[in-house]
Amino acid sequence: MPKRVDHAERRTEIAQALVRAAGRLGLHAVGMRDVAAEAGVSLRVVQYYFESKEKLLLFGLQYLAGRFGERVANRVRAAGDNPGPRAVIEALLTAALPVDEESRLFHHLYTSYAVLSVTDEALAAQPFIKDPDTAEITLTGLLQQANDAGLLEAGTDTRTEAVGLLAMSAGLGTSVLVGQRDAESAMAVLRYHLDRIFRS
Amino acid sequence: MPKRVDHAERRTEIAQALVRAAGRLGLHAVGMRDVAAEAGVSLRVVQYYFESKEKLLLFGLQYLAGRFGERVANRVRAAGDNPGPRAVIEALLTAALPVDEESRLFHHLYTSYAVLSVTDEALAAQPFIKDPDTAEITLTGLLQQANDAGLLEAGTDTRTEAVGLLAMSAGLGTSVLVGQRDAESAMAVLRYHLDRIFRS
DNA sequence: ACGTTTGTGGTACGTTCGTATCATAAAGAC
């Protein structure tokens, strides 16, 4: 057989090609041939490593989620050396904002998948529920930690606050994505709201 | 010629069919034949009233925006008789949440259009920027009004607060749409945040 | 009344899509 190939690696390369092509054409418009061309392989190879387009799309979503998780973790770790949890929280919330090309791509495709999941039950079963839930738990924990340290305003419901902040971050991200607002002002809005939560 | 037809009315009927079909199949998957079948007319008729699919999609977006505007206006008017601006603000923010089938459809398709506009410049030129901007101005005005009446906490930046609340409402709407959260809890989050802004 | 315009049915064309099929070369297994 021709030089044995690492399937996992190959699949990842193709998934990266899918993500790039989808960023350029839109996830709805990308076909197997586009992915093949973007990856520099033949259509047959894409078919070989993913039996169907649906399998490819599902793997693409997993790949995307993994990459995004890494990005958030990096951001949080970079801010982790700072004195308080405020910096960590800010890093967590701004990680989802489309500030550079990579995060723009994340937001664009993640939203695309979310829209598709409304009418595609195979996608609806994917980690759209789980992943945001862990973000919610993490942020709630950070806020609770800040609250226990007496850093927050009195009467703060950390759970509700976390849900609201994450939704706000997602909403701001979308408005940045469609060009209604620039990334700078979106971050300013988030910082303002954190200022209202944290004790002055 | 066969019984003269009101073009505007006909186009609206077809746009309604587009919206229904898109709600069922997803905007990306709906074709001219689906729209024709949903409207109970032949493919030729859809072609006749909209020369191309792109024109149909653009008109569908306009139709959707118009309908949504009416809905918000109705909600706000219904709450307008109440004593304070708090009720009006709450009505404005919850109007976008997918609480019933109609608003679910709104949110689903509006988000679909937003995603498409990232890679489709014809859609990018549409009122994605203008419409949210007017909502922002309206909400800022309402908050300012409340602030002038001494109803808000001290040091509130009404503009930034409005932007944040609208983004939060949109983000919550999406999470409801994908089934991560139910409409009731989303409204509770919004109310909590309004409680934090309004003086107790 | 006649000619022109308007609305609509039917259908065909060229593309593109996802998928399936056939062939074949290279590298293991024994």
Add this chain to the structure above:
DNA sequence: GTCTTTATGATACGAACGTACCACAAACGT
């Protein structure tokens, strides 16, 4: 040294897409 397995090239197929074209019947203008 066979013989099987693996990876990939090339291509073909049926379906569905948006669009274009042709025909025709019904009502208006004059």
